[in-house]
Amino acid sequence: MRRVSRIAVAGVATAALAVTVSACGSSSSSSTGKGGASKGVGLAYDVGGKGDQSFNDAAYAGFQKADKEFGVSGRDIEPQDGESDADKVQRLETLAKAGYNPVIGVGFAYAPAVKEAAAKFPKVTFGIIDDNQDQASNVADMVFHEEQSSYLAGVTAALTTKSNTVGFIGGVDVPLIHKFEAGFEQGVKDTKKNITVKAQYLTQTAQEGGFSSPDKGEAAAEGQIGAGADVVYAAAGLSGQGVIKAAAAHKVWAIGVDSDQYNQAALSKYKDYILTSALKNVEGAVYDLAKSVIKDKKPLSGDIRGSLTNGGVGLADSNPVFKNNATLQAALKKAEAGIKDGSITVKTS
Known part of the structure; x- marks a missing residue:
């Protein structure tokens, strides 16, 4: 069975x-x-x-x-x-x-x-x-259900951006990463419809280094930040380190992925610019x-x-700026409840 x-x-x-x-x-x-x-x-x-x-x-x-x-x-x-x-x-x-x-x-x-x-x-x-x-x-x-935690990341981005422009960077253009993008964009738009979401994939195949090239992630983030994005979410494996590096250099927010990247030793010098991470257990x-x-x-x-229901996905709350934002936390609590009770259906593509 x-x-x-x-x-x-x-x-x-x-x-x-x-x-x-x-x-x-x-x-x-x-x-x-x-x-x-x-x-x-x-x-x-x-x-x-x-x-x-x-x-x-x-x-x-x-x-x-x-x-x-x-x-x-x-x-x-x-x-x-x-x-x-x-x-x-x-x-x-x-x-x-x-x-x-x-x-x-x-x-x-x-x-x-x-x-x-x-x-x-x-x-x-x-x-x-x-x-x-x-x-x-x-x-x-x-x-x-990566789309569920990504939806919460989108809510976070929408309530954090001051430029009304946010970015998504995917490592490889495949259905798995489309789930991250779909959830993120829906979370942003459900929260504030007038926000622009810039989305970009680093490569078409994993063999081209989309999940393993911090330099590609950094270059993509530089482009999005230059175009006005002040919150950038990356679902790109090792390449995401370059996204976080670029965000810190320009003093804008990065949203990490899979692990709580705020607490990763190798990223400690950038941690003040890692707002949260979409966790996958x-x-x-x-x-x-x-x-x-x-x-x-x-x-x-x-x-x-x-899923959110069984604790398999979620958002990290290690950064005090994220954790202590009462307005944001109330919005996230409402969104999470909606996903769990089925009143919010998160797209996967």
């Missing part, structure tokens, strides 16, 4: 890693393990890899938490530039053969590889983040799948969908 999990919000941890190199990309094994039936989580990163302060790092935090709590020693592997689906299949199969369970592909690009590897290893649980399809019974599809999804396999011995499968 395909089950649906409630994704719980989890805190971000840190740990040191010993780095090794494998034939299918650089990898690391944690040093916290004590052994067990499963060696731990096998984690294969999306483009941009670990250190993006966003999507991949959220997955890594769930990986670390599982290692620490369950006394195992997982393994995570970085992607390679210009890799093929065959490379991804090899990476997942290498992890499965070595005894890691669950094995998780971070990002929709792993969809074909997960399908192929799961068929070859029916006793291993596979997970894929940001893709859902009619998979085998040993696959968990970990997906999110990838960390919780990775941890919950690991728990179901390693501790509960009842592997999750099927759609595991994060």
Whole structure:
């Protein structure tokens, strides 16, 4: 039976890693393990890899938490530039053969590889983040209502802008990122119809670096800010760091994505210009799948969908400027209630 999990919000941890190199990309094994039936989580990163302060790092935090709590020693592997689906299949199969369970592909690009590897290893649980399809019974599809948190980001932008111009920068022009743009623009327009939303995608494909090029993000943000945008929301993985850098340089607001980017150490010098972040609890999804396999011995499968209702998506409130704005918080509370009770239907495209 395909089950649906409630994704719980989890805190971000840190740990040191010993780095090794494998034939299918650089990898690391944690040093916290004590052994067990499963060696731990096998984690294969999306483009941009670990250190993006966003999507991949959220997955890594769930990986670390599982290692620490369950006394195992997982393994995570970085992607390679210009890799093929065959490379991804090899990476997942290498992890499965070595005894890691669950094995998780971070990002929709792993969809074909997960399908192929799961068929070859029916006793291993596979997970894929940001893709859902009619998979085998040993696959968990970990997906999110990104449009809902993006709607709240749009409300925030509309009530913060002074120029009545805001920007959206997507990493790659694909349906997943269209959800971020659609929710954001709807949130803006539902709040103030006269605001201009400038939208831009960095590349047409991930192979062109849309999720892994801070310089592309910075250049796009410079253009939008030059055209009057004083709040810029980026859904662009590692490229979003360039957007935040440009916003700080021009003393306008950035809205981060996936992780609470206000609290990311690598972005600390820009934090005063990170108003909030549209959160996606990838960390919780990775941890919950690991728990179901390693501790509960009842592997999750099927759609595991994060929403505002179950805490799988939301907005970060670490910046006091955001948190202490009573007018904004009242508007966000009303919008969130509307999404939860169905009176507001957020578009996905």
